[in-house]
Amino acid sequence: MIKEFSLVYGAKITLDKGGYIITFRDLKNIFAEGDSRTQAIIHAQETLDLLLSEMTQDGIEIPDPTPLRKNETPIAASPKVAVPILLRKLRKQQHSSMTDIAHTMGVSYQNYQQIEAGKNITLNSLKQASAALGATPVIKFYVRDHDDSHYQIKKIRKKKPK
Numbered sequence: 001m002i003k004e005f006s007l008v009y010g011a012k013i014t015l016d017k018g019g020y021i022i023t024f025r026d027l028k029n030i031f032a033e034g035d036s037r038t039q040a041i042i043h044a045q046e047t048l049d050l051l052l053s054e055m056t057q058d059g060i061e062i063p064d065p066t067p068l069r070k071n072e073t074p075i076a077a078s079p080k081v082a083v084p085i086l087l088r089k090l091r092k093q094q095h096s097s098m099t100d101i102a103h104t105m106g107v108s109y110q111n112y113q114q115i116e117a118g119k120n121i122t123l124n125s126l127k128q129a130s131a132a133l134g135a136t137p138v139i140k141f142y143v144r145d146h147d148d149s150h151y152q153i154k155k156i157r158k159k160k161p162k
Contacts, residue, residue: 005090005135007052007082008142009065010072011044013037024075026065027051041075049081056085074142083126084118090133091116104132 014021020040022032032047034040055062062085068074076082091101102112105128114120115129130137 005086006065007048007062007077007085008068008074009048009076010068011075012071013040013073022073022075024048025069025072026063041073044075045078048075049078052077052081052085056088062089076140076142080118080121083121084116087116087129087133090135094133096133101129101132105129 009024009026011022011024014023016033019033019035020037022040022044024030024044027048030047030051032040032044034043052062077085091098098112098116099109102109105112107128111120112129115125126137
């Protein structure tokens with residue numbers, strides 16, 4: 001069985017008073033806003049990164065995202081934040097120590113500790129750490145199906161009387 005580990009959370013984008021508000025279903029009491037849809041999404045990604053980083057520093061368990069629902073927008077943690085969190089989550093799920101993973105990778109404990117701390121991560125070290133954990137990293141791009149100008153034009157056209 002293959003299990004997916006990700007930090008892509010479903011978000012609801014709402015048009016409100018000339019701007020946009022984004023809320024996360026799986027992460028309570030956080031939101032982001034922006035004058036445009038794109039700006040709101042950028043702020044949501046920044047907010048998500050800050051929240052997950054603070055939770056990690058405070059030793060708070062990060063909830064797994066639930067599957068996206070219809071009409072939700074995927075908001076992903078940046079790779080800089082997501083990679084160390086996901087490596088740690090995977091390692092802990094396997095009940096492995098950092099020493100175990102470092103040994104499997106053929107690197108020092110300190111080297112792996114730096115990787116899991118989010119320092120000195122390269123694509124090669126990510127590949128090696130993932131392999132040591134029996135995982136394969138996958139890179140995805142979420143592309144919005146419309147830009148702000150198209151969205152605004154569509155909204156304006158709907159408002160015109162016939």
